[in-house]
Amino acid sequence: MGKGPQKQHYISRSLIKRWADENHQVGVVCTYHRRSATVHYRTLHSACDLSSPELEDAWDADIENPAALAVDGLVHSLGTQLTEREAAHGFLSEPENLGPLIDLARLHYARSLAAPIQQFVNSQGLADGAETEAMIQQRWDSAQDYHDHGVVITVFPAGSPQPLGAVPVFDTTTWGRRESVDLRFMMPLTPRVMISGVAGLPPRQVEVVAEDIEPGRMQLMPLAGEPGLFPTLWMICQPSALEATEQDVLRRSEGGGTHWFALGERIARCDDAPDQQAEWERRSERRKLNQAALETRALRESVQRGIYDRMRDDARETQHELDALDAPICTCSALRDGDNGQLWQLFMPKTVCDRMR
Structure with a gap:
């Protein structure tokens, strides 16, 4: 063997x-x-x-x-x-x-x-x-x-x-x-x-x-x-x-890429709030547009700060709403078993996931 x-x-x-x-x-x-x-x-x-x-x-x-x-x-x-x-x-x-x-x-x-x-x-x-x-x-x-x-x-x-x-x-x-x-x-x-x-x-x-x-x-x-x-x-x-x-x-x-990635995973598994799903999707799309604008590196510092503030505020509000619905905080099992499961195991040791839950 x-x-x-x-x-x-x-x-x-x-x-x-x-x-x-x-x-x-x-x-x-x-x-x-x-x-x-x-x-x-x-x-x-x-x-x-x-x-x-x-x-x-x-x-x-x-x-x-x-x-x-x-x-x-x-x-x-x-x-x-x-x-x-x-x-x-x-x-x-x-x-x-x-x-x-x-x-x-x-x-x-x-x-x-x-x-x-x-x-x-x-x-x-x-x-x-x-x-x-x-x-x-x-x-x-x-x-x-x-x-x-x-x-x-x-x-x-x-x-x-x-x-x-x-x-x-x-x-x-x-x-x-x-x-x-x-x-x-x-x-x-x-x-x-x-x-x-x-x-x-x-x-x-x-x-x-x-x-x-x-x-x-x-x-x-x-x-x-x-x-x-x-x-x-x-x-x-x-x-x-x-x-x-x-x-x-x-x-x-807060409001960064990892936070929004986690929120997206939670939203995808929270199908008992149809009224809020549409608003969450709007915020997620707004975040993508804001991120694309930041990556141009052509904005004044004051404009960049305003975009960061909006991304953070949207993430914070979405987080609170998902927490209030007791939406699962962890989708690691699905990520670990998915197409890129080996990559997720590099990012997230199972011992960390187990302790966080």
Whole structure:
């Protein structure tokens, strides 16, 4: 009898574990179900047959294990309050400590959920493991220059832990350059520690800084996923930050593509409200027209804001009406069994769906 599909984590379990509590639980906020829950960290961020077992073993031994030790050492050097920045600078001044952290970012850019999804788009179906592995290798090679820049380690305040999305690495070549920040890459290492490659710094130069940020500002990047390809449908956070993260993530995603997709699925399965169906369809069509207008990128900023506001208000009203009718919040079973079921399984782990219901 042949072996079944091999499950692999496209985000290292050792990284996800940084967001877990003593019971190995992480918080999850789902922009599709519009709810939150806690789940065991080992059940998240996995896919089948991303790459060969041999390559997985090599990543584990050569990158993930050394990086886990380096993150442990960095956190230890920062002290219990994460304030010992000089000690952290001294720790990272050793190449054997800094290099594994940069390679960890390279690995998570290469072995991103974007790789199998892009292959799905290219092949009109899930490609075989060899094709996805080739794309992962290409992404790994393209991130070699992560080592050509200096690094900034940012420590966030205790009151603003950062979430972890399905695409943990902000990569300049994917996202496009930002004029205000000369970054090459950025990735969270823990809820309060971020690594960034900065083009203005020479290789192996390290700066450790503390930054107080507006609550929720750093959630915009992981929520967007990989621009032009897919948004993140759910976000990981520390259980202690679940309530605040839920409020902020659901607010920021309200009226967006994932929210409207979920509303459309609920509307299609709510056939006991014929009078409201027509209004819901009108709002859905209005949303499509508004989205098309936004994609022209030819509108004044004030006009764009007005369109976003209308999309959000229509989504909010439709959400309330569907909730009042006790319409099913979850259509994952139908999506998982449909024509694109394998793709939906990449987006929505069954453990998340089960907990949201």
